[in-house]
Amino acid sequence: MDAVAAPGPETAETAFADRSRLVEGVRAYGLIVAMWLRSTLAYRASFVMTTVGNFLMTGFDFVTIMLMFSHVDALGGYTLPEIALLYGVSASAFGLCDLLLGSVDRVGQRVRDGTLDTLLVRPVPVLAQVAADRFALRRLGRITQALLVLGYALVTLDIAWTPLKVALLPVMVLSGAAIFGAVFVAGAAFQFYAQDASEVQNAFTYGGTTLLQYPPSVFARDLVRGVTFIVPLAFVSWLPALYVLGRDYPLDLPRWVAFLPPLVAGGCWVLAGLVWRVGLRSYRSTGS
Amino acid sequence: MRLYAVVAAGGFRRYATYRTATLAGVFTNTVFGFIVAYTYLALWDERPQLGGYDQSEALTYVWLGQALLMTCAMMGAGFESELTERIRTGDIAVDLYRPADLQLWWLAGDLGRAAFHLLGRGVAPMVLGALAFDLALPDSPWMWPAFLVSVLLGVVVSFALRFLVALSAFWLMDGAGALQMAMLAGLFFSGMLLPLTLFPGVLGEVARALPWSSLLQVPADVFLGRYTGWGLLGAYAFQAGWALVLLLAGRLLQSVATRRVVVQGG
Numbered sequence: 001m002d003a004v005a006a007p008g009p010e011t012a013e014t015a016f017a018d019r020s021r022l023v024e025g026v027r028a029y030g031l032i033v034a035m036w037l038r039s040t041l042a043y044r045a046s047f048v049m050t051t052v053g054n055f056l057m058t059g060f061d062f063v064t065i066m067l068m069f070s071h072v073d074a075l076g077g078y079t080l081p082e083i084a085l086l087y088g089v090s091a092s093a094f095g096l097c098d099l100l101l102g103s104v105d106r107v108g109q110r111v112r113d114g115t116l117d118t119l120l121v122r123p124v125p126v127l128a129q130v131a132a133d134r135f136a137l138r139r140l141g142r143i144t145q146a147l148l149v150l151g152y153a154l155v156t157l158d159i160a161w162t163p164l165k166v167a168l169l170p171v172m173v174l175s176g177a178a179i180f181g182a183v184f185v186a187g188a189a190f191q192f193y194a195q196d197a198s199e200v201q202n203a204f205t206y207g208g209t210t211l212l213q214y215p216p217s218v219f220a221r222d223l224v225r226g227v228t229f230i231v232p233l234a235f236v237s238w239l240p241a242l243y244v245l246g247r248d249y250p251l252d253l254p255r256w257v258a259f260l261p262p263l264v265a266g267g268c269w270v271l272a273g274l275v276w277r278v279g280l281r282s283y284r285s286t287g288s
Numbered sequence: 289m290r291l292y293a294v295v296a297a298g299g300f301r302r303y304a305t306y307r308t309a310t311l312a313g314v315f316t317n318t319v320f321g322f323i324v325a326y327t328y329l330a331l332w333d334e335r336p337q338l339g340g341y342d343q344s345e346a347l348t349y350v351w352l353g354q355a356l357l358m359t360c361a362m363m364g365a366g367f368e369s370e371l372t373e374r375i376r377t378g379d380i381a382v383d384l385y386r387p388a389d390l391q392l393w394w395l396a397g398d399l400g401r402a403a404f405h406l407l408g409r410g411v412a413p414m415v416l417g418a419l420a421f422d423l424a425l426p427d428s429p430w431m432w433p434a435f436l437v438s439v440l441l442g443v444v445v446s447f448a449l450r451f452l453v454a455l456s457a458f459w460l461m462d463g464a465g466a467l468q469m470a471m472l473a474g475l476f477f478s479g480m481l482l483p484l485t486l487f488p489g490v491l492g493e494v495a496r497a498l499p500w501s502s503l504l505q506v507p508a509d510v511f512l513g514r515y516t517g518w519g520l521l522g523a524y525a526f527q528a529g530w531a532l533v534l535l536l537a538g539r540l541l542q543s544v545a546t547r548r549v550v551v552q553g554g
Contacts, residue, residue, distance in 0.1 A: 043462075046462060046464065046465060049465040049468070050464065050465065050468060053465070053468040053469065053472065056472055057468075057471075057472055057475070060472070060475060060476055060481055061481075063476075063481075064481040064482050067481075067482050067486060067487065067488070068327075068331055068482065068486075070488055071331070071334075071335050071338055071486065072331060072334040072335055073334075074334065075327070075330050075331060075334065076330045194308055194312070195308065196306060196308050196309040196312070197308050197309065197311070197312035198312070199309065199312035199313045199315070199316040200312045200315055200316065202316050203315055203316040203319040203320070204319075207316065207319045207320055207323060210320070210323050210324075211323050214323075214326075214327050214330075217330075218326050218327055218329075218330040219323075219326045220326065223322070223326070
């Protein structure tokens, strides 16, 4: 079980070891993903059907919003194209994260049935293995749907574009994916203790992206505070997207917070990495 | 009859063993309940009386949806993936050999599952929702049993639909695609995303006439006192009618399918 990096003073040597472990992890991730891609594409018809299914299922979220707008002109003071921007950013970030890391919520099941042991004896970082496990290319359906809504928002919105706003768009999708990813990993680490509580994770991940699809003015102040300061999901779409839209921020936050997402994402990953290590170290096999 | 009661009790106990998962599910249902409730508040702020509901009735609808999501299996997650798996692997031959009716056997188990989910994952979110929001709870104590009858009929319709979809595995071999499509239909046409009374024009009329409306829209309307007297009987008749038609269709498909079963020796 020495595969888990041993704690110790941060010397040049351990820092180097950490870096090489990271490279090794990414390489292993790539290899496992490639394996699952080959297996997925062996059943083309099934792949096409499940991808379309994924597209439709997430599409229903936006259909619901459109049905709402068949009755009203604004929701919480926001128009349909404005909500489409919030939706597009949040759903693209979530879709990207779900494609790359969505499988980590299976950790609880692996703890339960004991198959995690197999991953521990391999000379590859466990996180890379569980992240790539059953890599589901069909999740492209979700991203496609999200990008279409984002495209619709960008075409219909009347925004005074500045170079800063343009640059902020890809940054918020990528940092948003990273923030969601940290939530996924922290949630997976929680499974080492809770085992069959993967639904708690769904509340933060799927629940989080649903929340961000609506403007903050819809929700109670305490809820907005919670997703800004405790689980910083507000940095995925609300704060940067409201800057692009030229809208007021919730909670009277200063304007520069719109540029914090990369920093917040980095901080979240440091915390998630620590939680993951603690969780993995506490793992006791079920035996046979 | 005794046999099916035992199977139903088994279904109940089986889900009752997942205590942590049930708690986690209650947590998730509650979080989603809050998120959707706030979006409905914003919607009904703009348009009071939208779809024939006032604000507290709309909020009640949200929490009923969370409470019945697992009970009426609007997104699936009942016996159906197990049944398709048994068809795919051929284990179904063993089931057909049993001195019990295939459809009734799975129905009994699913009723047990639904009963557990109503208690385990239905009551707590509803209570939490009622504490946080001003819900429109029934005035008359008789509305509670009337609501439960409608939920029971909804579970049977839900079962009959999923049984039909699962049997398609006899022809498709891999039932995953069909199950996913059924789940999509269930999510959209049950009224889980938005009350069917808000669906515009023909889409709304068709959605309200389809069997999936028995899963949430009809029980919720019974709970909200939309049906009384003969109207209530009419609502029950709508649900029971779909249940009967779909169960009979399942029975027909079952007899066609079982004639196709070829048991490989070995």
